[in-house]
Amino acid sequence: MNTGLYKYILGIADNCLILGQRLGELCGHGPNLETDIACTNLSLDLLGQVRSYYQYAAKLKADDSTEDDIAFLRNEREYVNVLLVEQPNTDFAYVMGRQFLFDAFHLMFLKELQNSHDITLSAIAKKSIKEVSYHHRFSSDWVKRLGDGTEESHSKMQSAINDLWTYTDELFHLTEADEEMIKEGIGVDTPKFKDEYYNHLTDILEEATLTVPESKYFHKGGKLGIHSENMGFILSDLQYMQRTYPNMQW
């Protein structure tokens, strides 16, 4: 098996899985029906992408593993999503802030992944990019609405951005698998668009009348499997059935 590629795929897909799971928690609890429906759509898009990635990863493993084995049966250390996506749905400002900070990265990432030498990844990127463009439009619109809405929403949006900002740097960390795949022309050289990413955030945040955080301290660990305290709880939900009733078909 191409271990580097396999690990690389998980690095992309786990972000979508955990964010999709977080959005799934919201279903039925949003500020109104229209936003509920919209957030469920984001979750469905992400989980659809997850399935494409894991199905590909399962094929690479070539050992009867399925998409579900990969999604549900790893230990916490083996999930390599960034810390950003595991942050809780504290309030709607956090939900949209988290979404926006991720979507902006995700979109730039997929634009590059389209050019991957790996045809499967390139194809998944081409399909996902349409969905993610919409996510980005949706979340940045909301960041602007909440930032430039009422005093209350402004302060909530600002504090969400301040907190979540500290998780953005990790998006650009390169693992061994990342570096190996970049060398092979398969992976995306994310540091290349890091400046563009932060410039873009600045543009949107300024339009939203928000202050761009100046913090130079960033959290990291998720990409290496060292997660926040949230992760164990996310996985207890996610894996509940598969762990309680092992080796069954659903």
Next chain:
Amino acid sequence: MKKKWPLWEIFVRSKNGLEHRHFGSLHAADAEMALENARDVYTRRNEGVSIWVVESKHITASNPENYGELFEPAQDKVYRHPTFYDLPDDVKHM
């Protein structure tokens, strides 16, 4: 009284070549949001290629009480329909 999200009427074109048809309504704070919501609410199953949104309050509707004067006069104008005209069966292409 707090301001509520107004109601919008949603018109969807199912595919090019067809007209936009009234699909229903929804709430949104502004036109962009109405478009986004309409996309998520009314075209989840691939039902559309184009959407119009208009705030419900901008629609002026005829009053059913005026049905008689508005629409009944058209009922007996049969000469507007091709079947009004008698032509022999032999005449083709008409």
Next chain:
Amino acid sequence: MSDEHIKNLEAQFEARIARDEKIEPKDWMPEKYRQTHIRQISQHAHSEVVGMLPEGNWITRAPSLRRKVALLAKVQDEAGHGLYLYSACETLGISRDELYDQLHTGKAKYSSIFNYPTVTWADIGAIGWLVDGAAIINQVPLCNTSFGPYARAMVRVCKEESFHQRQGYEIMLKLCQGTPEQKEMAQDALNRWWWPSLMMLGPTDAESVHTAQSMKWKLKRKTNDELRQQFIDQTVPQADILGIKVPDPDLKWNEERGHYDFGEIDWDEFWQVVKGHGPCNKERMTARINAWENGEWVREAAMAYASKKESRKTNTAV
């Protein structure tokens, strides 16, 4: 308007419905027609929205990715259906906020079935199979109901709902084809959901206060007892295919009637739940109220932003 004039209008109105004409929002309608429709349509909308909760409860725990996306899509549809129905209701001159207020203060009812807990994954199967099954029986005739916006909303709802019951039955099927433990889980769910599903079709005809009027206005085409019989007749063979047993010792095919005979329903339980003392009434209402109240600042912010943008546009135009 004189009493006689109103009587005359009412007679014309009833005649239109009898002729199968549709009533549209701006048409004259008796106040009772308006109120009955607001009550029924909003009750229906509330049921969709509260109904998201027991199923939403399992989204994060769905056992496979395929099941997870299907469940998400289904719960999302329910939000959509709630939205279509609230919109239909709003054409009668009441706002969604007022309708929510009626729900949150306990003035409006919703289907009692959603006050039962979903304690295992099989409950998601049972809800799709039984609860959606019973709902479809209730809903299909409404596609032809007399009030246009309601009928149109129901056409859309029924079209979208068609995957819901299949989704539920497939979950049950998979469980019943699985390990003994899985089959046990399916049987347990059927045991708990069977009777509440029968109750869902409403009190017996003798007890039902609205039937006669509702029949006239085509809000109903069949009586509760007829619908219940139809539900039982079509569901029992489906249970047979699954190989699980309907929890009713009196259930027996009656050759003469061409229907299943069935046992006594515990109506005390039904009324207890309707009156707010079911296992999850409190939890469901709390969840809805929290969502609404916690969303207040978000909705407000969106309005504030919209009006700021609007005034900026006007300013630059000047």
